[in-house]
Amino acid sequence: MTEPSPWYRDMIIGDRAEGRRVDAYLAARFPTLSRTQVAEWIRCRGIVSEERELKPSSRLRMGERLHIHVPGLAPTTAPPPLPPVLYEDERLLVLDKPPGLLCHPSGDRWTYAVIGLARRARPQHQVDLVHRLDRDTSGVLVLTKDKVANAFLKEEVKAHRVHKVYQAIARGRIPWEAEECRAPIGETDESDIRLRRGVDPAGKKAWTSVRVRARVPPAPGAPPSAHPDGHSLVELTLHTGRTHQIRVHMEHLGYPLLGDKIYGQPDSVFIRSLEHGDDEIVRAAVGFPRQALHCASMTFPHPDQHALTVHAPLAADLQAILDGAAPCWPDPPPEP
Numbered sequence: 001m002t003e004p005s006p007w008y009r010d011m012i013i014g015d016r017a018e019g020r021r022v023d024a025y026l027a028a029r030f031p032t033l034s035r036t037q038v039a040e041w042i043r044c045r046g047i048v049s050e051e052r053e054l055k056p057s058s059r060l061r062m063g064e065r066l067h068i069h070v071p072g073l074a075p076t077t078a079p080p081p082l083p084p085v086l087y088e089d090e091r092l093l094v095l096d097k098p099p100g101l102l103c104h105p106s107g108d109r110w111t112y113a114v115i116g117l118a119r120r121a122r123p124q125h126q127v128d129l130v131h132r133l134d135r136d137t138s139g140v141l142v143l144t145k146d147k148v149a150n151a152f153l154k155e156e157v158k159a160h161r162v163h164k165v166y167q168a169i170a171r172g173r174i175p176w177e178a179e180e181c182r183a184p185i186g187e188t189d190e191s192d193i194r195l196r197r198g199v200d201p202a203g204k205k206a207w208t209s210v211r212v213r214a215r216v217p218p219a220p221g222a223p224p225s226a227h228p229d230g231h232s233l234v235e236l237t238l239h240t241g242r243t244h245q246i247r248v249h250m251e252h253l254g255y256p257l258l259g260d261k262i263y264g265q266p267d268s269v270f271i272r273s274l275e276h277g278d279d280e281i282v283r284a285a286v287g288f289p290r291q292a293l294h295c296a297s298m299t300f301p302h303p304d305q306h307a308l309t310v311h312a313p314l315a316a317d318l319q320a321i322l323d324g325a326a327p328c329w330p331d332p333p334p335e336p
Contacts, residue, residue: 007069007074007075007076007077007078007079008067008068008069008074008075009067009068009069009070009073009074009075009110009116010065010066010067010068010116010119010120011065011066011067011068012063012064012065012066012119013060013061013062013063013064013065013066014062015062017060018060018061018062019059019060020059020060021056021057021058021059021060022038022042022047022054022055022056022057022058022059022060022066023035023038023039023042023056023057025060026038026047030070030073032072032073033070033073035056038056039056041069041070042054042055042056043056045069046068046069046070047066047067047068047069047070048066048067048069049064049065049066049067050064050065050066050067051064051065054066072109072110073109073110074110075110075112079112079116079117079120080101080112080117081117082095082117082118082120082121083095083096083097083098083101083114083117083141084096086140086310086311086312087308087310090145091144091145091146091149091302091303091304092142092143092144092145092149092302092303092308093118093122093125093127093142093143093144093145094140094141094142094143094298094310095114095118095140095141095143096138096139096140096141096312096313097114097133097137097138097139097140097141097295098138098315099135099136099137099138099290099315099317100135100136100290101113101114101135102114102135103115103129103132103133103141104129104132114129114141114143115127115128115129115143118143122145125145125146126144126145126146126147126150127143127144127145128143128144128147128150129141129142129143130142130143130144130150130153130154130157131157131162133295134291134293136259136290136291136293137291137293137294137295138293138294138295138312138315138318139166139294139295139296139312139315140164140295140296140297140298140310140311140312141295142298142300142310144303148303149303152301152303153300153301153303156300156301157300160241161300161301162298162299162300163237163298163299163300164237164238164295164297164298165235165236165237165295165296165297165298166235166236166237166238166246166293166294166295166296167213167233167234167235167236167293167294167296167314167318168233168234168236168246168250168257168292168293168294169216169231169232169233169234169257169258169288169292169318169321169322170231170232170233170234170250170255170256170257170258170292171231171255171256171257171258171264171287172228172229172230172231172232172254172255173215173229173230173231173232174212174215174232174234174255176212177211177212178209178210178211178212179209179210179253180207180208180209180210181206181207181208181209181210181249181252181253182205182206182207183199183206183248183249183252184199184200184201184202184203184204184205184206185197185198185199185200185203185204185206185242185243185244185245185248185249186198186200186202186203186204187200187203188200191267192267192271193262193267193270193271195244195262196244196262196263196267197242197243197244197248198248199248199249199252204240204242205240206240206242206245206248206249207238207239207240208236208237208238208239208240208245208246208249209236209237209239210234210235210236210249210250210253211234211235211236212232212233212234213233213234213235214232214233214322215230215231215232215233216230216231216232216233216321216322216324217230218230219321219324219325219326219327220326231258231321232255233322234250234255235296244262244263246293247260247262247263247291247293248263250263250264251263251264257291257292257293258286258287258288258291258292258321258327259286259287259288259289259290259291259292259327260286260291260292261273261282261285261286261291265285265286269281269282269285269286278329283329287327288327288329289329290317292318292321294312294314294315294318295312296311296312296314297309297310297311297312298310
C-alpha cells in the first residue's frame with residue numbers, strides 16, 4: 001500500500017490504552033488482525049498518527065488520534081453529513097439523529113456512526129455521547145464538547161434528572177386516550193431471542209405514561225397482515241429506563257410498535273430477518289423497515305446550571321404515515 005485511502009477510521013486514545021504498545025493494543029482491539037499484520041499496516045502507512053511518525057513499538061499517548069485505513073476496518077466511501085443540529089453552544093451539541101445511523105460503531109466491521117461524524121465536524125472539541133439511541137430510533141441525541149460537561153450530564157442521567165418524551169406509531173387503532181403502564185420488566189424464558197425482555201412480576205419496576213395523539217386509518221396498499229386497523233400515534237414519557245421499555249410496554253398493552261421485528265411478532269420473524277434479510281414474509285409481518293420510534297424531546301440540566309429543553313420534529317418517514325401514505329420500504333439492493 002503506497003498511498004492510503006482518503007477515508008479512514010478515526011480512533012482517539014483514552015486512558016485505558018495510554019502507554020500500551022500500538023501493535024499490541026490494536027491487535028487486541030481488532031481480533032481479525034494479528035500483531036504482525038498491525039505492524040505491517042503501520043510500516044506501509046495504513047495506520048498513522050496525527051501527531052508523530054508511528055512505529056509498531058510506539059507507546060500510545062492520551063488523546064492521540066490514529067487514522068486507520070485498513071480495509072474492512074475503515075470506510076471506503078465519503079462520510080454522510082453530520083445530522084441536523086438542534087442546539088449548540090460551547091459545551092453541548094444536540095443532534096437530530098436519523099433512523100438507520102448507529103450512535104457508536106460496534107464490532108470490527110466498519111460503519112459510519114454519529115460519534116465519528118461529530119468528532120470530524122468539531123475536531124477542536126472533545127466530543128462524546130451523553131446517551132445513545134438504537135440504530136432504528138430517530139430524534140434528540142445529546143453530545144458534549146468537553147469532559148467535565150460529559151461527566152456532569154451522565155451523572156444527571158444516572159440520577160433520573162433527564163426527562164425524555166418519545167413519539168411512536170403503534171399497530172392498530174387504540175380505543176383509549178391515555179394509560180399508565182406500571183408493569184415490571186425482566187428477562188424471559190419464553191423466547192429463543194436472547195435480546196428479548198418481557199413483563200415479569202419478579203422483574204425490575206418499570207413505568208411508562210402513554211397518551212394517544214392521533215389515529216390513522218389503513219392506507220391504500222398497506223399490507224393488511226401488519227396493520228389491519230390502521231395506526232395510532234402515541235406520546236410516551238419514561239419514568240424509568242429499562243431495556244426496551246417502550247417496546248415491551250406497548251406489546252403488553254396490545255399495541256406493539258409498527259416495524260418491530262421482536263415485540264408483537266413470533267420469534268420466527270426476527271430469526272428469518274437475520275438469516276434471510278427483510279424478505280416478503282418479514283415485510284408482510286412487520287409492515288415497516290424500522291421500529292417506528294422517535295425521541296421527540298429532552299429536558300435536562302445544562303452543565304452551566306440552567307434547564308434546557310430540545311425538540312426534534314417527527315422523522316419524515318413517520319410523518320408520511322400520519323399524512324396518509326402507506327408505510328414505505330426502500331428498494332432492495334441489486335443482486336450481486
